[in-house]
Amino acid sequence: MLNLSYWMPTKIFYGKGCVEENKDYFSSLGKKCLIVTGKSSAKRSGALDDVIRALGAGHISYEIFDEVEQNPLLSTYFRAGEKAKEIGADFLIGIGGGSPLDAVKSAAVFAANDFADRMEIYQPPYPNRPLPCVLVGTTAGTGSEVTQYSVLTVDTTDGKPGRKQTVKPLFADACFGDYRYTQSLPERFTISTALDAFCHCIESYFSTKADTLSELFAREGAKLLLDVFLDLPKDGQFTPKQREKLYAASIYGGLAIARTGTCYCHAMGYFLSEEYEVPHGTACAVFLPSFLKLGCETEGKKADQLLFELDIRLSELCDVVENLTDFTPFPLSEEQREELYRLWSSSDKFSTSPGEFTIEDAKALMDEIFPVA
């Protein structure tokens, strides 16, 4: 469908040295900020030092909340928000992969509001506008920099795994994309985050919500990713050019899913991260070959255009994804399956998947991939 309407309120500062070059931007947001990060990657990547230098130039004081874990919990987002309130922050900066970036988007809501119950984060619009927030990415995958989503895991007290739920719409005010911050990302995470970006591009491309612009973003991202996938470094050392391609592709993927959302690979992949610590991108990619086949079967013309531009056959593309997906299926009991089917029965990511994908299709796919315990 031809649709060129466009609204994406996040200002994108992009390229090598973009934090230093645009340091005046921070002064426009206030005099005090909370920086939200994971354990160590903000420092290791060099991004934290650059941000601190930029804040210093604008005489902006800051404190750091460095407690964001992978697949972060709602309670962590809440604590970051409380910390921002406590120090009287005017704005927040998230530095890291999808986890800290998603955390800071929700923390900005908590910082500006006094909810009786934390779950009110799921009921926008909020009484007060979230504090301004700025994102500095250090992985090339989620595209969280440019999406309105903040994925959080809801805490549980009964020993059951917490489930991921997405808060929206929470676009950041600005993001800084300097691919050099991804250089320190180990090979394993480079691949899994790149697979996340690839899933975003492919799921968005075949989504029933796809339109002219989302398809353009998705194809562009997929092309850049495939360039790297077909020329992987033997020693795990990605070149700066490859890092740049991966980072740019993650932004294209983010722009694409900001319009369409993701499809069943994401819905079905979540439990592998929630319960088995499979990295998010790898978890979603487990279901991608089947999704690619379904998309190509049901959307022939669109599929031809994609495969033509990627210059690859469907079977070869599925092989590329399978070879990169570092995952060995394990047995799942009937009880575990039933619990997942209950969860998925209300998933809106099934109805936007191509080919009228239903819970029955999901069951068949699970049986194909996972042996019965």
Ligand code: NAP
């Ligand atoms: P992540 O969970 O943010 O980070 C994974 C690991 O990589 C962490 O150990 C992190 O260390 C480390 N790391 C990050 N950058 C590094 C660097 N430059 N050098 C060395 N180590 C680095 O991973 P992610 O895949 O980017 O994010 C996954 C999360 O994003 C999931 O919760 C997923 O659900 C969510 N997600 C969000 C969206 C969206 O649109 N908002 C889309 C897809 C996925 P530290 O712990 O020290 O930081």
Ligand code: FE
């Ligand atoms: Fe994702």
